[in-house]
Amino acid sequence: MRPKATYLSLLFLLCYTIMASQTRVGGVVKDENGQALPFVNVIFNNSSEGTTSGENGKFYLQSENNHTELKISFIGYQTEIIPLPQKSNLSLEIVLQQEASSLDEVKIIRGKTSKKNNPAIDILRKIWKNRRDNGITAFKQYQYKKYEKLEFELDGIDSSVVKNPIFNGMEFIFDYADTNRITGKTILPVFINESVSRVYGDNVENKKREDLLGNKNSGFDQNQNLIAAVKDVYDEYNVYNNYIKVFDKSFVSPLSTTGINNYNYVLSDSAYVENKWCYNIIYYPRRENELTFKGDFWVNDTTWAIKKINLEASRDANINWVKELYIEQEFEVLNDSVFLISKDYFQANFSLTKKETSKGVYAKRTQVFDEYQFNLKQAEGFYDKQAYRFNKEVYQRGQDFWDKNRLEELNRAEEDIYVMLDSLTSVPAFNRIYDIATIAESGYVEFNGWDFGPVYSLFDYNEVEGFRTRLGGRTYFGQHDPWRIEGYLAYGFLDEKFKYGISGKWLLDARSRLIISGGKRRDIVQLGAGLTGNTTDVLGRSLASSGLVSVGDNTKLSHLNLNTVNLEIEPWNNFKVRVGASYRELSSASPDFSLDYYTDKMQSNIASTIKQTEIATTFAYTPGRQTSGFGVEQNVINEDEFPTFFFNYSLGLKDILKSDFDYKKIQFFYNQPLKIGGFGRANVSMEAGKTVGEVPLGLLNVVPGNQTYFSMYNAFPVLNFYEFVTDTYVSAHFDHNFNGRLFARIPLLRELNLRELVGVRAVWGEISEANKALNASEIPFRAPNKTPYYEYSLGIGNILKFLSVEAHFRGNYYNVPESRSFAITASFGFHF
Known part of the structure; x- marks a missing residue:
C-alpha cells in the first residue's frame, strides 16, 4: 500500500437499501x-x-x-x-x-447592511470580549480523551452508477447504500477509520502531545500511511479564531473580529438549549466568491460562549474540487461557566464540478471529546517523548476496547462498512482498480517486495543525449522497512552511452533515527540549477532532461561521477544532523561547454576534469513537521506548512583520492510558508553562502537560472544558466497567492475563480580575483556585486483549476550579453 492521494483517487473511481433516520x-x-x-x-x-x-x-x-x-x-x-x-x-x-x-424593511441582499442598532452585532462584540475565557485556553494545562471517526462515501448512487461496467463483480457493495444526514443524498460508504487518543497540552509552554490508544479501519488494517493521508484531508480549527483553515484556504470565521466586514448578522430566536438560555444568530456572506460561510449559531446569554454552531461554505467560494463544505460544533458547560467543545463534525463533498447533478466523494470526520482534566503539570521532558516503533497492538484492539472507549456508537450503516470493505479487498476487480490508482499517484508499479518506476521518467530529451530512456526500481516490503535500495539505468540514443544511479539506506536505531546511507551515480546533469547541495544527489532527476521545453539551446551540461556515504541522526524531534563524505568527478558533456581551469599561476596548463573529495556536515530543523511511518523512509503529512532551517559546512580535501582542491564552504537556507488570513498564502525563502579558497567553475556557487518554461523552486526565471557566478552570495525569494481576493470583486472574472500571483526575487554576490584567475572555461565570471540583481513577476493561477502562468520581468543588469528581459513559466498542480 502507498500513501496520500492514492486512496483518495481510488474513492473517485469506485462509485439500494436506504437506512432511514427517525x-x-x-x-x-x-x-x-x-x-x-x-x-x-x-x-x-x-x-x-x-x-x-x-x-x-x-x-x-x-x-x-x-x-x-x-x-x-x-x-x-x-x-x-x-x-x-x-x-x-x-x-x-x-x-x-x-x-x-416589515414589508419594506428587511431584505436578504449582498453588500453592506447597517451595523447600527443591530442586536446581533452587539452580541457578537460580547463574544469577542469573552472568548479567551472559554475552552481549554482558560487553563494552564489540559488533557482529554478524543474519539475520532473518519469516513468516505460515494455520492450520487443511482441506476447509472449501479450498471457501470467498472463495478462488475462488485455489485454487492450497493446493498450497503445509505443517506447522508446533512444533504439527504443517497451515498455508498466505502471507508471508515476509528481512533482513540489521549491528548495532553500546556498553554504556558505552548506544547502538545497526543498518544494513540487504539486504531481500527476497514479494508486496510495497520496501513499507517493510509491513515495519515486520510487525516491530512482534515484540518484542526477553532471557530473563535479570526480565520478557519480548511485544506490550504483561510476562511473568515463568522466569529472573527473582522466578521462584520464580511458577513451580515441577524438575531433570529432565543430559547433554552440544554438548560442554558441562548440567542440564535443567522449569518451569511456580504459578497460572492469569497472564502466565507453561511449558517447560524447559538450563544449563551451570560458567558457569551458558543453552545452550537454550523458553518456551510457558499457554493461560489473560490475553492477547487469541493462542491459542499459543512462544519458543526457542539459545546458542553463546565462548572456552569466555561464552555468546552464536546463534538466536532466536518463534511466535504469532493467533485470535479460544482454542478448540482455532479457525482463525487463525501469525506466526513466526527470528533467527540470527554474526560477533561485541567492544571495537572507534567514531568520535565514529557512533551518531548514520541513513539519511535510501530506498535501493532494499537491497531489490533479487540471489541472490548472499542465498547469501552467509543464515545459515540456506530450506526448500522457504519458497522456494515467493515463487512463490505473486508469483502471488497478480496475481489480481483477492486484490486485491479487499486493498482491503476497506485500507479497514477506514486508513479510506481508494485510487485512483491519491489516497485518499478517512476514511470514518469521513462522518456526525456536533451541536446547531448538526444532522446533518453530511464528504467528504475526500489525495494518495498512495507511502510516500516528498516532498509531500502533504489536505482536506475538510463540510455541516451544520441551519445549512445549508459548512465546509472544506485543508493541504499539502513535504519540502525529507530529511537534516534540513526541512518547510514551511500550511493553511486554516473550521469549527465545540469549544474547551477540550485545553490544548496545540487551535485551530491544520487537519484534526483536532472534538469539536463528538459530540452523539449527549453528557451534556446542548453548545452551547458556536465558529466558527473559521484560516490557518497552518509551518517544521519535525529537527536531531537525534527532536528537532523548529517555527516557525509563524497568523491566526485566533473567534466563537460558538450563540446560547446567547458569546465576548464588553470592548474598553475602562469596559466600555462589547463585541466578539464575536476576531481574532488569533500566532507559535509549539515543541520536541518523543521519545527512543526508531521510524519508517518517508522521505517528508514517517512512520509511527511503536512507539506508546505512548516518552516525549514538548513545549515551546511563543507570541507574540500586536496590530495585525498587524488582530490584537486582545498576549500571551506558555508551555506544557510531558510524557508517559511505564510498564511496571511484572508489575503491568501505566501512563501518566503532566504539563502546565503561563502566559499573560502580557490576553486574552479564546477565548485563555485552559480546563481540558479531557468531556461525552461516550467517553474523551478528558488530559481531566477529570466536568468540563463551560468549568467552569474559567485563565491559569496545572498538571495531572497517572495511569492504570494491572493487566492482570488481581488478577482472576486470583478464581475466578469468572478465566475472563473482565478487567483492572483505576485513574486519578487533578488540576489547579491561577488567573485574573488583569485577564482577569476583559475577560470579557463568560456564562461565569463560575472557577479551581481554592484547592486543586487532582481526580478519580479505577475501571474494568474487556477486556470482550468490546474494551470498557473506567470510573466517574469528583469529588474536590472540589462547589458549582460544574450540576456533576457522577459520570461514565461507555467506550473501544473491540483490545488484546493
Whole structure:
C-alpha cells in the first residue's frame, strides 16, 4: 500500500437499501412571489436541531429523534409551524408571508447592511470580549480523551452508477447504500477509520502531545500511511479564531473580529438549549466568491460562549474540487461557566464540478471529546517523548476496547462498512482498480517486495543525449522497512552511452533515527540549477532532461561521477544532523561547454576534469513537521506548512583520492510558508553562502537560472544558466497567492475563480580575483556585486483549476550579453 492521494483517487473511481433516520425533512422555502429565500432558519420545533436554507432556498434536515413539527422563521417574515405527518417529508414547499410592519424593511441582499442598532452585532462584540475565557485556553494545562471517526462515501448512487461496467463483480457493495444526514443524498460508504487518543497540552509552554490508544479501519488494517493521508484531508480549527483553515484556504470565521466586514448578522430566536438560555444568530456572506460561510449559531446569554454552531461554505467560494463544505460544533458547560467543545463534525463533498447533478466523494470526520482534566503539570521532558516503533497492538484492539472507549456508537450503516470493505479487498476487480490508482499517484508499479518506476521518467530529451530512456526500481516490503535500495539505468540514443544511479539506506536505531546511507551515480546533469547541495544527489532527476521545453539551446551540461556515504541522526524531534563524505568527478558533456581551469599561476596548463573529495556536515530543523511511518523512509503529512532551517559546512580535501582542491564552504537556507488570513498564502525563502579558497567553475556557487518554461523552486526565471557566478552570495525569494481576493470583486472574472500571483526575487554576490584567475572555461565570471540583481513577476493561477502562468520581468543588469528581459513559466498542480 502507498500513501496520500492514492486512496483518495481510488474513492473517485469506485462509485439500494436506504437506512432511514427517525425524522427526515427537505424542500424549498419561497416568498409570496415564488422567489427562493436563502438563509432561512429551519429547525425541528421545540428543539435546537436545525439548519438554514441554501442560496437556492433548498434545505435538508434529519434527526435520530422523533419530531412532529418543523419551525420556519426569519426576521421580517411570519414564523410558520409545519406539521410532519410522516417520518420522511422530502418535498416540502414552504411559503413565508412578510410581516405587515416589515414589508419594506428587511431584505436578504449582498453588500453592506447597517451595523447600527443591530442586536446581533452587539452580541457578537460580547463574544469577542469573552472568548479567551472559554475552552481549554482558560487553563494552564489540559488533557482529554478524543474519539475520532473518519469516513468516505460515494455520492450520487443511482441506476447509472449501479450498471457501470467498472463495478462488475462488485455489485454487492450497493446493498450497503445509505443517506447522508446533512444533504439527504443517497451515498455508498466505502471507508471508515476509528481512533482513540489521549491528548495532553500546556498553554504556558505552548506544547502538545497526543498518544494513540487504539486504531481500527476497514479494508486496510495497520496501513499507517493510509491513515495519515486520510487525516491530512482534515484540518484542526477553532471557530473563535479570526480565520478557519480548511485544506490550504483561510476562511473568515463568522466569529472573527473582522466578521462584520464580511458577513451580515441577524438575531433570529432565543430559547433554552440544554438548560442554558441562548440567542440564535443567522449569518451569511456580504459578497460572492469569497472564502466565507453561511449558517447560524447559538450563544449563551451570560458567558457569551458558543453552545452550537454550523458553518456551510457558499457554493461560489473560490475553492477547487469541493462542491459542499459543512462544519458543526457542539459545546458542553463546565462548572456552569466555561464552555468546552464536546463534538466536532466536518463534511466535504469532493467533485470535479460544482454542478448540482455532479457525482463525487463525501469525506466526513466526527470528533467527540470527554474526560477533561485541567492544571495537572507534567514531568520535565514529557512533551518531548514520541513513539519511535510501530506498535501493532494499537491497531489490533479487540471489541472490548472499542465498547469501552467509543464515545459515540456506530450506526448500522457504519458497522456494515467493515463487512463490505473486508469483502471488497478480496475481489480481483477492486484490486485491479487499486493498482491503476497506485500507479497514477506514486508513479510506481508494485510487485512483491519491489516497485518499478517512476514511470514518469521513462522518456526525456536533451541536446547531448538526444532522446533518453530511464528504467528504475526500489525495494518495498512495507511502510516500516528498516532498509531500502533504489536505482536506475538510463540510455541516451544520441551519445549512445549508459548512465546509472544506485543508493541504499539502513535504519540502525529507530529511537534516534540513526541512518547510514551511500550511493553511486554516473550521469549527465545540469549544474547551477540550485545553490544548496545540487551535485551530491544520487537519484534526483536532472534538469539536463528538459530540452523539449527549453528557451534556446542548453548545452551547458556536465558529466558527473559521484560516490557518497552518509551518517544521519535525529537527536531531537525534527532536528537532523548529517555527516557525509563524497568523491566526485566533473567534466563537460558538450563540446560547446567547458569546465576548464588553470592548474598553475602562469596559466600555462589547463585541466578539464575536476576531481574532488569533500566532507559535509549539515543541520536541518523543521519545527512543526508531521510524519508517518517508522521505517528508514517517512512520509511527511503536512507539506508546505512548516518552516525549514538548513545549515551546511563543507570541507574540500586536496590530495585525498587524488582530490584537486582545498576549500571551506558555508551555506544557510531558510524557508517559511505564510498564511496571511484572508489575503491568501505566501512563501518566503532566504539563502546565503561563502566559499573560502580557490576553486574552479564546477565548485563555485552559480546563481540558479531557468531556461525552461516550467517553474523551478528558488530559481531566477529570466536568468540563463551560468549568467552569474559567485563565491559569496545572498538571495531572497517572495511569492504570494491572493487566492482570488481581488478577482472576486470583478464581475466578469468572478465566475472563473482565478487567483492572483505576485513574486519578487533578488540576489547579491561577488567573485574573488583569485577564482577569476583559475577560470579557463568560456564562461565569463560575472557577479551581481554592484547592486543586487532582481526580478519580479505577475501571474494568474487556477486556470482550468490546474494551470498557473506567470510573466517574469528583469529588474536590472540589462547589458549582460544574450540576456533576457522577459520570461514565461507555467506550473501544473491540483490545488484546493
